[in-house]
Amino acid sequence: MATANTVVFEGAHMPVWEDGAGYLNPTTGEVLPTWNEALDQLDTDENAKPLHVIRFGNQIDVKGVLAGTPDADQCIRYLSKYLTKSLGDTLDTGNSAQRQHAARLVEALRFEPCSPACPNWLRFSIQPKGAKPGMLPGRCRSKAHKPDHLGYAGRRVLVSRKWSNKTLAEHKQDRRTWVLEALGQPDQPADPHRYIWKPIPAGDSNMPPLAMRLLRSVAERQRWQTHMAQLQAQADGQDLSATDLGRAA
Numbered sequence: 001m002a003t004a005n006t007v008v009f010e011g012a013h014m015p016v017w018e019d020g021a022g023y024l025n026p027t028t029g030e031v032l033p034t035w036n037e038a039l040d041q042l043d044t045d046e047n048a049k050p051l052h053v054i055r056f057g058n059q060i061d062v063k064g065v066l067a068g069t070p071d072a073d074q075c076i077r078y079l080s081k082y083l084t085k086s087l088g089d090t091l092d093t094g095n096s097a098q099r100q101h102a103a104r105l106v107e108a109l110r111f112e113p114c115s116p117a118c119p120n121w122l123r124f125s126i127q128p129k130g131a132k133p134g135m136l137p138g139r140c141r142s143k144a145h146k147p148d149h150l151g152y153a154g155r156r157v158l159v160s161r162k163w164s165n166k167t168l169a170e171h172k173q174d175r176r177t178w179v180l181e182a183l184g185q186p187d188q189p190a191d192p193h194r195y196i197w198k199p200i201p202a203g204d205s206n207m208p209p210l211a212m213r214l215l216r217s218v219a220e221r222q223r224w225q226t227h228m229a230q231l232q233a234q235a236d237g238q239d240l241s242a243t244d245l246g247r248a249a
Helices: 035-044 070-083 096-110 119-124 168-183 210-235 242-248
Strands: 016-018 022-024
Touching: 168 210
Parallel strands: none
Antiparallel strands: 016 022
């Protein structure tokens, strides 16, 4: 099995695309393994191991921050600085050694696979996820291969799926399933035509002021919570009073 340690195709010797089949070995005509097939082969390989392993020690020091305090202002300045900072800003443009070092890093990362869809997997005899014609190793358009990022995929803060391995849509579906199960209601597909979205021109007299819209949104949310508490109580065989429902909400 090919791995990211073994370069199979380089230079002018590159896989060729064939409609209906995917990328082929130009010498043997064999179809290269797809991304899913390569993962399946890893599952059956007892000697398979991660290419890079990093272990962190006890480095988390969680502290609460209250709004309006000096600590909150300092945290906002600190985060704003590093969330908007370009990695290239740390280079001294007058220092040739730093520029050459950065150029070597960019060139080294040019052929490193940055994601399952990276064309660089063709270099290792594996079809990228979602392979399509015209893909060439060393020509990935991802931010990970750009000089201003030097290997970073463009995110300074990890999104939720980095911890839970789920997308936001999957989290939303989990919450929906939990609510329906708690209420004893069947899970039916959502109506895609339930809402109609259209832009509102500036100065529209039919649009209430922002403060009124926020108050209505808060009231609607409270009504939902009260209604859910009532349905949960009914499912549990309880008979809550209006006061109890208010406390539950």
